[in-house]
Amino acid sequence: MKHSVDITQCPKCAAKELGRGKHAGYAAIYPINKMSLGSEVEHIICIECGFIIESYVKKPEKFKGTIF
Numbered sequence: 001m002k003h004s005v006d007i008t009q010c011p012k013c014a015a016k017e018l019g020r021g022k023h024a025g026y027a028a029i030y031p032i033n034k035m036s037l038g039s040e041v042e043h044i045i046c047i048e049c050g051f052i053i054e055s056y057v058k059k060p061e062k063f064k065g066t067i068f
């Protein structure tokens, strides 16, 4: 997974130490109108205040065509 902008600091508390977590299994996100497997969700988290700075689904292409 590549992201063009690197986050280096928490926008809430300015802590510079960030962690990475993921939802998996039953907490996966599923496309709303498709019979499809879901995608895991990955978060960039501030390890100081717990703020979730960014969330990504790992397979965004699964969500194509779910808005109409």
Ligand SMILES: [Zn+2]
Binding pocket: 010, 011, 012, 013, 014, 015, 046, 047, 048, 049, 050, 051
């Ligand atoms: Zn923070």
